[in-house]
Structure formats: structure tokens, C-alpha cells
Amino acid sequence: MSITEADTGARPAAGTDEDGRALAERAASDLEGAPAREVIAWAAERFGDRLCMTSSMADALMVDLVSGVAPGIDVIFLDTGYHFAETIGTRDAVAAMYPINLVNVEPLRTVAEQDRDLGPRLHGRNPSICCHLRKVEPLKRALEPYDAWLSGLRRDESSTRRGVPVVQWDRRRRMVKVNPIAGWTQEDVDAYMAEHGVLVNPLQYDGYPSIGCAPCTRRVEEGEDPRSGRWAGFSKTECGIHL
Numbered sequence: 168m169s170i171t172e173a174d175t176g177a178r179p180a181a182g183t184d185e186d187g188r189a190l191a192e193r194a195a196s197d198l199e200g201a202p203a204r205e206v207i208a209w210a211a212e213r214f215g216d217r218l219c220m221t222s223s224m225a226d227a228l229m230v231d232l233v234s235g236v237a238p239g240i241d242v243i244f245l246d247t248g249y250h251f252a253e254t255i256g257t258r259d260a261v262a263a264m265y266p267i268n269l270v271n272v273e274p275l276r277t278v279a280e281q282d283r284d285l286g287p288r289l290h291g292r293n294p295s296i297c298c299h300l301r302k303v304e305p306l307k308r309a310l311e312p313y314d315a316w317l318s319g320l321r322r323d324e325s326s327t328r329r330g331v332p333v334v335q336w337d338r339r340r341r342m343v344k345v346n347p348i349a350g351w352t353q354e355d356v357d358a359y360m361a362e363h364g365v366l367v368n369p370l371q372y373d374g375y376p377s378i379g380c381a382p383c384t385r386r387v388e389e390g391e392d393p394r395s396g397r398w399a400g401f402s403k404t405e406c407g408i409h410l
Contacts (some may be wrong), residue, residue: 171222184336184338184341185285187333187343188338190336190343191332191334191335191343192336194209194305194334195232195332195335199294199332199333199350201333203232203348203351204232204235204236206237206334206345206347207233207317207319210264210315210343210347211236211237211343212336212344213315217312217313217314217315218237218244218315218316218345219240219243219270219313220233220239220241220316220317220387221242221244221245221306221319221377222242222244223244223245223258223378224244224257224258224261224368225254225367225370225371225379226257226361226366226367226371226376227257227261227265227350227366227367228319228348228356228359229318230265230267231365232259232347232348232359233347233361234265234266234267236354237266237288238267238269239266240265243268243270243306243310244258244269244270244271244272245272245301245302245305245306246258246271246273247271247274247301247302247380248301248384249275249278249290250379250380250381251313251370251378251381251384252307253368253370254321254370254378255370256366257345257347257367257369259273260366262297264366264409270309272305272306273305274300274305275305276300277280281297288382290382291354294322294383298300307340310340310342310382314342314343315344315345316337316342316343316344316396317345318344318345318346320346320348320351321346321348321350321351323351323352324393330347331346332349333345333346333349334346334348338367352372353393365386369384373386374386374387375387376393377393377397379397
């Protein structure tokens with residue numbers, strides 16, 4: 168399944184923003200420290216088919232967790248046009264191996280059209296605008312049919328994520344955002360992956376612990392922050408999806 172410009176339906180409001188914010192705050196308090204599957208089960212029961220998840224296809228950990236609780240869930244992948252071939256291969260393998268509905272989301276412009284309209288290598292001149300056009304705006308459109316979304320954010324990934332709650336109110340998109348593994352450490356991740364044989368993007372074994380678009384991602388040296396390979400040479404640390 169793919170989403171393009173034509174697939175933009177308005178998302179019916181599920182109560183007021185105050186209702187959503189209050190729900191998220193209560194759930195964040197009640198579910199703090201709960202097992203990831205319990206958090207996912209709460210979200211699946213509360214939102215039903217109005218719940219989706221996103222995946223960057225760095226690995227299938229979240230897909231493995233979520234599909235075991237909510238099989239058939241919509242999994243949104245942002246197909247920016249700049250991905251490594253290994254990431255596209257991982258996406259295809261995940262779609263074939265797990266009981267999910269992969270939703271492949273594309274920007275409004277192809278890479279060639281963006282180069283034509285805004286000049287080549289926008290990612291090298293203004294990566295924030297490039298990320299907005301190829302990630303933030305497409306995700307906004309993709310999330311419109313839903314009332315809540317699941318992400319794989321973890322507090323130990325970077326300083327900008329240290330305070331992320333298990334459940335939060337996504338003010339920008341006016342929906343609930345659920346982060347079931349917010350409290351997991353890298354050791355927790357490694358243990359789960361090994362125990363369950365989770366599919367992994369092969370770039371992870373080649374010095375890419377955090378995988379984004381190919382032009383803006385470099386290998387990380389031993390001892391460096393896992394996200395230091397993203398937008399190297401810029402002060403940018405987030406694409407904007409989770410801000």
C-alpha cells in the first residue's frame with residue numbers, strides 16, 4: 168500500500184485536545200515502568216484500527232513487538248527517495264515476514280522534481296528543509312486517518328530524548344503518541360533482538376547504529392554517540408518527526 172498526494176483524508180476529531188492530553192498524561196503515569204507489550208496492548212484496546220506505528224527499518228524490533236500484540240497493524244514507512252538499498256531491502260523483508268500492513272509513504276515531489284524546483288543537493292545545503300519535505304510533511308499526511316501512533320523512541324538514544332514519556336500528547340498532530348520502549352536501554356534492545364531473532368538492517372553491522380537517508384548518514388566510530396553519524400557537520404540532531 169502506498170500513500171501519495173491523493174490519499175489525504177481528514178481525520179475525525181476524537182474528543183478535544185484537552186481530552187487527548189489528559190488521556191495521555193494519565194496513561195503515561197499509569198504505564199510508566201510497565202512491560203512494552205502491556206503498553207502496546209493498552210494502545211491497541213483503546214484505539215483499535217485508529218492506531219498505527221512507524222518504522223525507519225533500522226531493525227524490526229518494534230514490528231516484532233507490536234505485531235505480536237496487534238497483528239495486521241498499519242506500519243508506516245517514509246520512503247524519502249534517499250534511502251540506502253539495504254533499508255529498502257529490510258522494508259521488503261519485514262513486510263514479507265511479519266503480520267503487518269506496510270504503508271509506504273512518499274513525498275509530494277520525487278527527488279528529481281525537488282532538484283528541479285529547489286536545486287540539487289538540498290540535503291547538503293539545508294537539511295532541515297529537505298527533512299521537512301521528505302519526512303515531516305509526508306508523515307503528517309500519513310497519520311491523518313489515525314488517533315494514535317506507536318514509535319520506537321528511547322530515552323537513552325540522545326540528550327533530546329531523555330525525557331520522553333511512555334505515552335504523550337502529540338500537540339503538532341493533535342493525537343496520542345505511544346513510546347512502549349521509552350525506558351529500554353541498549354542492553355535491553357540487544358537482549359530482545361538476540362532472544363527473538365529479530366530481523367536487522369545489515370548496515371547495523373557495518374558501523375551504522377542509527378540509519379537515515381544515505382546522503383546524510385555516515386559510519387560511527389567506536390566510542391562515538393550512536394546518532395553522531397546523522398547530519399554530520401551540521402548542528403541538526405533530529406529530522407523533525409519527533410520534535
